């Protein structure tokens with residue numbers, strides 16, 4: 554009996570801890586409740602903080618028919634990207650706008666600031682409003698407006714904030730992830746230095762979704778890549794996977810920091826200058842990677858997964874004329890014309906359709922239509938907590954069904 558009670562107590566305590574529900578002394582967070590039990594559902598938050606504490610699922614009334622120049626879309630898959638976490642934490646420079654159009658009798662009514670999570674996603678057109686041309690039911694579209702709130706089952710979106718993508722030749726996962734990581738990879742390979750067949754590129758975080766896109770786009774251009782990854786139990790398996798995507802060499806950071814590694818690289822390149830380095834990690838290992846760069850090279854930083862600063866020897870600037878840049882795909886979208894954006898998507902879609910750019914390895918988290926909002930909230934919070942502990946080696950994609 555005692556052991557049963559203890560087990561039960563432990564179960565509840567563990568469950569509360571696991572789900573991040575305990576706030577402080579005796580305080581337990583109640584999820585927002587809504588009187589609406591079926592309809593459109595979104596993963597939302599009203600204040601910034603740890604996603605495993607501030608996110609919750611909420612059902613909203615079904616949407617009205619799309620107004621003029623607006624399209625009603627149903628989301629098929631929406632990625633959870635590292636930047637989405639930063640946005641919820643409140644530490645990302647791009648801020649989402651509150652979703653005033655969602656009304657409910659629960660928390661997050663029209664009066665308070667309610668934000669829907671998610672930046673990118675693939676959706677299917679369900680209905681088109683008056684004045685829409687070039688789009689019809691069942692077309693696939695991706696979001697071009699940053700922070701558009703894609704962790705939702707359906708939405709009315711302005712026609713200028715979406716772009717049609719081909720349904721045939723692309724998988725749902727490829728299309729859902731095509732507006733952030735592949736463009737980042739493509740632009741970093743093209744915008745800083747003109748590289749021709751046989752030229753070399755070095756990059757860290759090479760098994761990230763961006764890194765894997767870099768490997769494939771570089772291989773399609775005939776470029777050679779030296780790719781750095783973290784040591785792990787099944788490192789040979791990871792190396793094989795990246796080599797299979799077209800990487801020339803895959804190396805751990807321990808190997809990179811080893812004594813004779815620069816000699817090995819000289820052997821690989823035949824002494825040819827390496828003129829492009831891509832960094833999403835920073836910290837000490839990036840200093841070692843930068844030392845591999847040759848004359849007039851460019852080091853492009855687009856992330857800082859180690860959360861450490863980037864520190865570079867001054868000699869690289871003086872004697873090798875190194876140039877450093879920061880790349881941000883959001884800035885690229887802001888500064889380029891819709892035509893340039895369309896051209897970029899066409900190029901990426903064509904690489905994907907030709908089998909030269911695979912979608913990321915992924916897992917789909919389904920928030921099922923039969924889950925109640927409370928259950929869905931627990932599922933999301935648990936996932937966010939596991940994500941923070943690095944429990945997913947694969948890209949995580951959300952599929953949010955309407956509440957039945």
Ligand SMILES: NC(=O)c1ccc[n+]([C@@H]2O[C@H](COP(=O)([O-])OP(=O)(O)OC[C@H]3O[C@@H](n4cnc5c(N)ncnc54)[C@H](OP(=O)(O)O)[C@@H]3O)[C@@H](O)[C@H]2O)c1
Nearest residue numbers: 635737760761762763783833855856857858859880881882
């Ligand atoms: N600037 C831009 O426009 C732009 C666009 C897209 C993405 N990004 C950034 O690029 C980065 C990668 O994004 P993603 O979506 O491709 O990521 P992802 O697929 O989720 O992969 C994350 C990568 O970071 C690595 N990592 C995590 N913590 C690390 C640490 N402490 N030290 C070294 N490596 C670590 C992981 O290595 P393990 O597998 O070893 O855990 C993995 O390779 C993120 O920082 C993201 O914000 C920037």
